[in-house]
Amino acid sequence: MSGNWEILGETGLRFFGKMSASISHEIKNVMAIINENAGLLEDFTVMAEKGMPIDPQRLKTRAAMIMKQIRRGDEIIRGMNRFAHSVDEPLQQVDLSDTLSLVVALSSRFAFMRGVTLELEPPSTQVPIITNPFFLQNLIWLCLDFAMGSTGAGKAVVLKAEKTERGAKIQFSKLQDLGRREAESFPGERETALLQALKAGLVIRKELGEMHLTFPAQAER
């Protein structure tokens, strides 16, 4: 796999750091909620020790809240584990729709902070390609980041992965402000280096408010 390693290395590290920081923040939030609910359970036991009656429903609610956060934490850690393993092999067979949903999950906090909704359309079939999974995630994130800034008043990005004749593509749509952002240099040098490394293509159709990322069925080794 050829490429500008200086740019790819720096971009990749930045991406890894950004996602890791966001994941750790999410985990902290989960822990904070568990901490407060565990604290409440402790408060209830202190009350009981003083002879005050406890409503079982209050205990049930708190236990349910803790279980909800444990499920949330488990989801976050599962995503983090998949993300960390994406650097294991330079070329792997991946399901593009699956990778897209992972990047969307990793980006959900950034979208929330910007008040943007990410709508992921389910694929009709699996979308297998052979590529570098980490570069692929990095490129999807950079395009998604640009897309989130191009939604205009709609404040939503619709994403869809699908098979094509020569491989696969990801479509970003509902980008009402693509025209306004035309003057900005996108794709920049980071996106260009990733597109080259993955032998991928990027088409911006501002009249439709869409961006298409295309991938070959198999990237070169």
Next chain:
Amino acid sequence: MSEKVLLVDDEQDFLDAMATRMKDRGMDVSTTTSAAEALKKVEEGAYDAVVLDLMMPEMDGLEVLKAMKEKRPELQIILLTGYATVQKGVEAMKFGAMDFIEKPADLKALTEKIHQASSQKMVLVEKKIQEKIKRMIQEKGW
């Protein structure tokens, strides 16, 4: 007298549990998940302390802090965050935060800070009143 506290965080489940515990400790607690609503509440009510999450949608926590301090300079704001960095802490103090606490917070420590905030606010308000009286006396020539 119970402290009047405003809790601001984007996680509703966190607010619910934290507010319940604080109310059980005799505090008068209001909550909101929105930065804009928090600013409105600060304008409308006299809080002894605001516990504010640094990472808020719509507006950055430091921006919210700055806007609150502009509206009510005497307001005591304790920042709560999932990731405490020295740089953020220094910035927060520069903008007038009373303290900076990392999540998950220890409620005992937070409660102490709220008591402290309440006393500090009282001192500031009393000082303001004294200055006002002094100015009136000077103006009237009493």
